Amino acid sequence: MSDTDFFCSRWVQAPEWVTAQTPGALPAGFRAAGVACGLKASGKLDLGLMVADGDVVTSAIRFTSSAVLAAPVVVTRDRVKAERIRVIAVNSGNANAATGGRGLDEAARMQGAAAMATGFSEDGIAVCSTGVIGVQLDGRKVVRGMLAAGHALGPGGEPAFAEAITTTDKFDKRASLTVLLSGGAVALTAQAKGAGMIQPRFATLLCFVQTDAVLDVPTADLLLGVCVKRSFDRISVDGQLSTNDTIVLQASGASGVPIDPESDDELRFGQALDALLRQLALLVVKDGEGSKRVGRVTVRGGNAGGVEAVARAVANSPLVKAALHGGDPNWGRIAQAIGAALHGGGAIAYDIAIEGVQVAVAGAGVGHDVAALAQLVAGDEVQYDIGLPGDGHETEVFFSDLSHEYVTINADYTT
């Protein structure tokens, strides 16, 4: 896709007041950098800094819901003012997870080094790590790299920052949007990294969002919370929950364009953020380790818990995912996933349609053009619609297929 074709999925509609730009420039009031500090044996960029200058910087943050938290998540959660994050210091190549007290010390040291490198106080510095779990972070490399990154900080540092946060990612997940509001245009940019270990309940790994709009703290928190629920919360590559997931929204206020609570502008900006995060989340799914197709399952029914359970069961079923990979319209596996999600009862009168072709009604298969359906499921995106008894609840999950490459990547990651 070309740089401005950011909105490439049929499942995401960008509002007309949003324009995608070529990524690379940051909103006013931001500087960034990415350097190589030696954590990645390949010598690739592995350490990034993102700094919001400005006088009225606000922020919001969300973390993984795992009970096993990486050290940087603990340090950021416990020692940072979530609403005043000035600096994001991030490394790839090592997750600093399952590293005990020494890992916490290293995360704090990383935070301190970022404070030295940027001149901001530590309670405004979020630290993030991504990479292998269970290996101690080499703090000397991090400290040295942080000082180099501090020197390299600039408004043109976004590409290096975006590269420095990646691990097994195969393509960029970043965007630069212009959002037209009543007070003028604001910039909205983001960098995400994903690939494996992407899970249903808050599944971003790392995502950083910048805007030069003037956002008050409750609005930033509200908008980030709502949009994460509709994006990174609704995707699954492999049903695995990372120990390190973190998403941060920073507003520099440098444009001087305000977004007032409960205003039309809040709605317009919120829809822009929604489209941005949904498309980024879909890119994370698309870049799922070894993925070649993206599926979307929509489930409707009268029971909220059942609707959610079925959507997750279908999206995480290795049988459904392998069939998606093969372009095989094997809807019996969807029936299987429905039954497993709702197990323990009588017969369920479910309906299933794939790409608009009805394949099952009231729990039984119905005649359909198998060859035509096989053609439809060979595309890049495949839509599954499931109806359960009753009305009133609806949900969706986006998921990647299960490929040989996933196995190759994950059978031999550490050795």
Next chain:
Amino acid sequence: MSDTDFFCSRWVQAPEWVTAQTPGALPAGFRAAGVACGLKASGKLDLGLMVADGDVVTSAIRFTSSAVLAAPVVVTRDRVKAERIRVIAVNSGNANAATGGRGLDEAARMQGAAAMATGFSEDGIAVCSTGVIGVQLDGRKVVRGMLAAGHALGPGGEPAFAEAITTTDKFDKRASLTVLLSGGAVALTAQAKGAGMIQPRFATLLCFVQTDAVLDVPTADLLLGVCVKRSFDRISVDGQLSTNDTIVLQASGASGVPIDPESDDELRFGQALDALLRQLALLVVKDGEGSKRVGRVTVRGGNAGGVEAVARAVANSPLVKAALHGGDPNWGRIAQAIGAALHGGGAIAYDIAIEGVQVAVAGAGVGHDVAALAQLVAGDEVQYDIGLPGDGHETEVFFSDLSHEYVTINADYTT
């Protein structure tokens, strides 16, 4: 393995009063047959009959817990006296699942044909199907095949019966045991089929067990229930729950050797059945589609729900399973699975050992000989021990690895 090496896993100890024989012979009072009726395009055997004659036939049965039940499960559950199953009529090549009212009619017709073929009444005839979901069963083929199977019934029919129940199985899962009791020797035989779609909560697909012991109905039901909980309930190939899982225990009583309730003989027979079903369950895991290694995760801790959730999360984690496949001692993924299972809290002080090598203590990695561990996890069976805070609860799950072949098999099953 040779025929009498049935107990091949280090995780199953056969009691000394149990001897494995070359499979093929049925216990006294049983006849079986397997024929090809054309459901499998390959022309392989696809229809089996197992008949218990004798005057004091007793039985017990367990079904899948899926909410989407195959037609034969519904018919057997609703129309058969579970404690007096004379005949098992089974087909492979078609699951008769998600087939609606017509599927129920076909399952009943299959039952009726088995009644005609064997001379027993329909309420003593269990019907089972396995194969593709969502395709109508061709009842004419089944009826014709059933009559042929009825003519073929004999005490030497076990091998053909065992073959007729298989789908993607790569090797036999059957056994012939002699169990020494105080009143003499009894025979205990079984045939199972598995491969894909094998799930945590009752995961056998199909398993049929025969004995010539004299078993009263409550004892048969109790022993089957307990032993299933320790075997087929504790395995996972791919976390998928079949619509068709059925296990039947039949006792002909033809040996005249009684197993009295709460006697030493009940214990001895129960331990024999336990070892039989655990080894069969392990063979099902070992034959998991594409599997080359079997893992066993044991979890101990103070919270029963947490212990169970962690064991399931580890056994079903595609990351852990891919690492098992690759012989990669990537214990960080186990930490990830622990966190995901218990998500939503503070830090968990978990311990992890792999093949007896401690790799994490109190939530942090500890030094170990990585090269030696890599050697240990390259074997056929890999043991994972996880400790959670507290005491008093312990569970285990056996699981297969995730391989390229699993993807190959499942990406293109129906087309």
